[in-house]
Amino acid sequence: STASNSALKRSDSITDSMPEALKQSRFHMKRCFARFVASGKRLMKQQHVMDDAEKTVEDKVERKKLLDGMLGYIFSCTQEAAVVPPYIAFAVRPNPGFWEYIKVNADDLQVEGIEAVEYLKYKEMIFDEKWANDENALELDFGAIDFSTPRMVLSSSIGNGLNFTTKILTSRLSESSQNINPLLDYLLSLNYQGENLMIKDTLNTMPKLQQALKVAEAYVSALHKDTPYQKFEDRFKEWGFDKGWGNTAGRVKETMKLLSEVLESADPVKLESLFSRLPNMFNIVILSIHGYFGQADVLGLPDTGGQVVYILDQVRALEEELLHKIELQGLDVKPQILVVTRLIPDAKGTTCNQELEPVTHTKHSNILRVPFYTDKGMLHQWVSRFDIYPYLERFSQDATAKILELMEDKPDLIIGNYTDGNLVSSLMASKLGVTQATIAHALEKTKYEDSDAKWMAFDEKYHFSCQFTADIISMNAADFIITSTYQEIAGSKQKPGQYETHTAFTMPGLCRAVSGINVFDPKFNIAAPGADQSVYFPSTEKEQRLIAFHPAIEELLFSKDDNEEHIGFLEDMKKPIIFSMARLDKVKNLSGLVEWYARNKRLRSLVNLVVVGGFFNPAKSKDREETEEIKKMHFLMKEYNLKGQFRWIAAQTDRYRNSELYRCISDSKGAFVQPALYEAFGLTVIEAMNCGLPTFATNQGGPAEIIVDEVSGFHIDPYNGDESSDKIADFFEKCKIDSEHWNRMSKAGLQRINECYTWKIYAKKVLNMGSIYGFWKRLNKEQKLAKERYNHMFYNLQFRNLAKQVPIPSERPQDPTQMP
Numbered sequence: 001s002t003a004s005n006s007a008l009k010r011s012d013s014i015t016d017s018m019p020e021a022l023k024q025s026r027f028h029m030k031r032c033f034a035r036f037v038a039s040g041k042r043l044m045k046q047q048h049v050m051d052d053a054e055k056t057v058e059d060k061v062e063r064k065k066l067l068d069g070m071l072g073y074i075f076s077c078t079q080e081a082a083v084v085p086p087y088i089a090f091a092v093r094p095n096p097g098f099w100e101y102i103k104v105n106a107d108d109l110q111v112e113g114i115e116a117v118e119y120l121k122y123k124e125m126i127f128d129e130k131w132a133n134d135e136n137a138l139e140l141d142f143g144a145i146d147f148s149t150p151r152m153v154l155s156s157s158i159g160n161g162l163n164f165t166t167k168i169l170t171s172r173l174s175e176s177s178q179n180i181n182p183l184l185d186y187l188l189s190l191n192y193q194g195e196n197l198m199i200k201d202t203l204n205t206m207p208k209l210q211q212a213l214k215v216a217e218a219y220v221s222a223l224h225k226d227t228p229y230q231k232f233e234d235r236f237k238e239w240g241f242d243k244g245w246g247n248t249a250g251r252v253k254e255t256m257k258l259l260s261e262v263l264e265s266a267d268p269v270k271l272e273s274l275f276s277r278l279p280n281m282f283n284i285v286i287l288s289i290h291g292y293f294g295q296a297d298v299l300g301l302p303d304t305g306g307q308v309v310y311i312l313d314q315v316r317a318l319e320e321e322l323l324h325k326i327e328l329q330g331l332d333v334k335p336q337i338l339v340v341t342r343l344i345p346d347a348k349g350t351t352c353n354q355e356l357e358p359v360t361h362t363k364h365s366n367i368l369r370v371p372f373y374t375d376k377g378m379l380h381q382w383v384s385r386f387d388i389y390p391y392l393e394r395f396s397q398d399a400t401a402k403i404l405e406l407m408e409d410k411p412d413l414i415i416g417n418y419t420d421g422n423l424v425s426s427l428m429a430s431k432l433g434v435t436q437a438t439i440a441h442a443l444e445k446t447k448y449e450d451s452d453a454k455w456m457a458f459d460e461k462y463h464f465s466c467q468f469t470a471d472i473i474s475m476n477a478a479d480f481i482i483t484s485t486y487q488e489i490a491g492s493k494q495k496p497g498q499y500e501t502h503t504a505f506t507m508p509g510l511c512r513a514v515s516g517i518n519v520f521d522p523k524f525n526i527a528a529p530g531a532d533q534s535v536y537f538p539s540t541e542k543e544q545r546l547i548a549f550h551p552a553i554e555e556l557l558f559s560k561d562d563n564e565e566h567i568g569f570l571e572d573m574k575k576p577i578i579f580s581m582a583r584l585d586k587v588k589n590l591s592g593l594v595e596w597y598a599r600n601k602r603l604r605s606l607v608n609l610v611v612v613g614g615f616f617n618p619a620k621s622k623d624r625e626e627t628e629e630i631k632k633m634h635f636l637m638k639e640y641n642l643k644g645q646f647r648w649i650a651a652q653t654d655r656y657r658n659s660e661l662y663r664c665i666s667d668s669k670g671a672f673v674q675p676a677l678y679e680a681f682g683l684t685v686i687e688a689m690n691c692g693l694p695t696f697a698t699n700q701g702g703p704a705e706i707i708v709d710e711v712s713g714f715h716i717d718p719y720n721g722d723e724s725s726d727k728i729a730d731f732f733e734k735c736k737i738d739s740e741h742w743n744r745m746s747k748a749g750l751q752r753i754n755e756c757y758t759w760k761i762y763a764k765k766v767l768n769m770g771s772i773y774g775f776w777k778r779l780n781k782e783q784k785l786a787k788e789r790y791n792h793m794f795y796n797l798q799f800r801n802l803a804k805q806v807p808i809p810s811e812r813p814q815d816p817t818q819m820p
């Protein structure tokens with residue numbers, strides 16, 4: 001962003017350019033570095049580095065020159081600096097995914113490039129000197145065990161792994177000799193529950209297969225394209241083929257042609273197209289363990305939010321796509337999708353105590369619930385996702401047995417969600433030898449500053465020791481990783497991505513991850529979710545509106561009394577409403593929004609505020625963060641006298657009613673505000689935009705990518721409340737002057753959604769990934785095994801012990817008679 005970025009040529013490393021840059025401003029830099037070390041050992045963030053640099057140079061012109069120059073650029077790319085006098089070790093990130101570590105001696109300004117491991121040791125010196133100096137401290141290095149996986153090289157390729165993998169596959173296939181073609185091997189192995197598909201053992205060499213393809217292709221070419229497969233099935237069998245090629249002569253011909261061409265000389269586009277047709281995916285397991293996983297009355301309960309919404313929509317989209325594919329393959333097979341979650345006997349009026357529940361609007365998909373067991377028997381109550389670790393191993397075994405029983409076969413793909421689901425998916429997939437995908441709706445590490453370096457202080461409350469260990473295990477175990485945005489993997493120019501922060505990090509006293517994950521690994525893939533558009537549609541689609549809810553919504557928004565469901569009221573019912581809805585977690589920052597609003601007179605005069613989240617009695621909450629947030633909300637209401645302008649509504653559970661609520665807010669010409677301190681993706685943002693609401697969303701995380709600032713909505717800075725509330729106020733002021741302004745913004749939001757965020761695109765992509773990465777995994781058996789063994793040792797020696805330290809609640813006696 002600075003004027004002379006160009007001073008750093010792409011080929012120059014920061015280590016190379018820094019000495020010269022320091023030399024040029026030696027006088028100021030001496031003072032600046034003296035300032036860095038003045039307060040002794042500590043960890044500086046970018047802002048501190050910049051502030052100190054600015055303070056050092058008094059003269060304005062000089063300062064500008066310095067900050068616009070090379071040094072200013074280096075400081076602006078510095079994510080963090082460990083001050084260990086006389087050294088300062090810098091972690092510099094010039095571009096997404098690219099890091100350089102440098103140490104500078106503050107006394108003589110000597111510069112030296114260092115490796116990540118050395119940087120981490122400096123950082124550890126601040127927190128645990130003894131451990132930092134322990135030569136045998138536990139060091140994790142997946143880079144060293146992962147020796148053969150090809151890597152992408154460009155920041156811009158990150159998240160596009162499928163494409164890259166297909167290209168690498170193509171060149172591997174071209175290298176392999178005619179008779180031991182791994183693709184042939186793979187095709188021979190295709191089956192559904194033991195029943196052979198596509199080619200029989202008789203076509204077990206390339207010449208035989210190619211010859212048979214020629215004959216069969218010529219034969220189907222002569223048939224009318226709509227001739228059903230059954231009509232020529234017998235002929236096919238004689239030639240050595242089985243079903244799976246297609247439902248009609250036309251489709252069969254296309255598939256055969258694709259294979260013939262790929263066998264002759266592979267090309268990535270054809271290879272991907274061929275793999276998207278292969279009958280290799282029928283049964284899928286999706287793991288989502290914590291919280292209340294149900295289809296009604298669960299949203300807004302602790303730990304129960306977007307993940308549930310995401311998975312239910314995902315299952316519907318995947319099933320639809322599977323059915324479509326199977327039909328085209330000409331097979332008579334019922335795909336099965338099982339969402340595997342925790343059974344909670346204390347179900348709080350939800351269905352979470354039922355073992356099996358069909359997923360609505362699907363034909364063959366079910367929720368399977370498996371209870372948690374401890375030595376004392378079945379666990380009855382909800383447990384926080386932060387305390388879930390002691391139950392997972394047993395859960396994984398019980399769930400695996402149940403799945404095999406229900407599916408009568410191994411699944412073809414296991415998809416994990418969030419730390420707990422991902423860890424279980426790793427255990428299960430490794431045991432069954434099945435392709436594994438992981439999804440991290442949020443990696444908790446990025447949500448709390450220095451949660452790794454200061455893990456010990458967080459551990460009692462959050463058990464990050466378990467969580468980050470589990471996350472690292474799963475990331476490395478997964479055959480592919482599905483993310484919702486680019487930023488989730490590699491962040492932005494300014495800010496590292498969630499996965500990226502797992503590249504090199506340290507938890508002093510526990511483990512130093514020298515290479516935890518590599519964001520250039522082609523396993524990373526972006527597949528953004530959507531919102532169910534039959535539920536979340538624009539307020540302008542009058543015929544579809546769910547007007548039956550209107551009286552209830554009217555009451556919810558405007559009645560004057562306080563009750564169990566709402567407190568506070570709106571005096572002027574004509575004003576536009578700014579609206580937010582989330583779980584009452586600290587990171588969601590709903591109380592922050594209330595405070596911004598409360599402090600901004602202009603905004604208060606322009607609009608009312610309505611917030612949906614949590615409930616009102618702090619004594620009733622079992623969730624640590626929720627309790628604090630509830631108290632803060634009450635405090636703010638009183639302190640700023642929000643009476644008449646603010647309505648607080650308790651957590652809502654009906655998504656149909658919620659969708660109509662969004663639309664009613666839209667009718668008021670209001671806006672949606674998502675003020676989170678950090679948001680991994682932000683489903684409410686796309687729900688609101690689908691309903692036609694102009695949306696202001698946090699610039700920290702996924703929403704920054706969903707919304708193009710000032711084009712399809714607005715970014716707000718959750719760490720700068722005054723600026724954010726002013727931005728909202730500006731919008732409403734502008735709407736007063738220009739009545740079209742609101743409509744334009746509303747339409748632009750919708751357009752953005754329809755172009756980029758739908759479930760159909762998602763399902764196609766994910767099934768293609770399952771197909772390609774499944775094959776990739778077979779091709780790289782040795783590498784996979786080596787990594788699996790390394791990972792397993794880490795699981796056994798580290799994770800298991802950490803999990804044992806997490807207390808098991810005894811609030812309610814567990815039932816010993818329920819011991820299986």
Ligand code: UDP
Pocket residue numbers: 299300304305306307309441581582583612613614650651652653654655658681682683684685687
């Ligand atoms: N939600 C709800 N009622 C509430 C709070 C949230 O129905 O009281 C829904 C919301 O509509 C969205 C999901 O829960 O579908 C929250 O997803 P998001 O991605 O915004 O956040 P998460 O809770 O997953 O962190």
Ligand code: LCN
Pocket residue numbers: 305306307310441442484679680681682683684
């Ligand atoms: C969990 C979150 O915290 C959100 O950011 C996501 O939108 C949601 O899961 C669905 O992926």
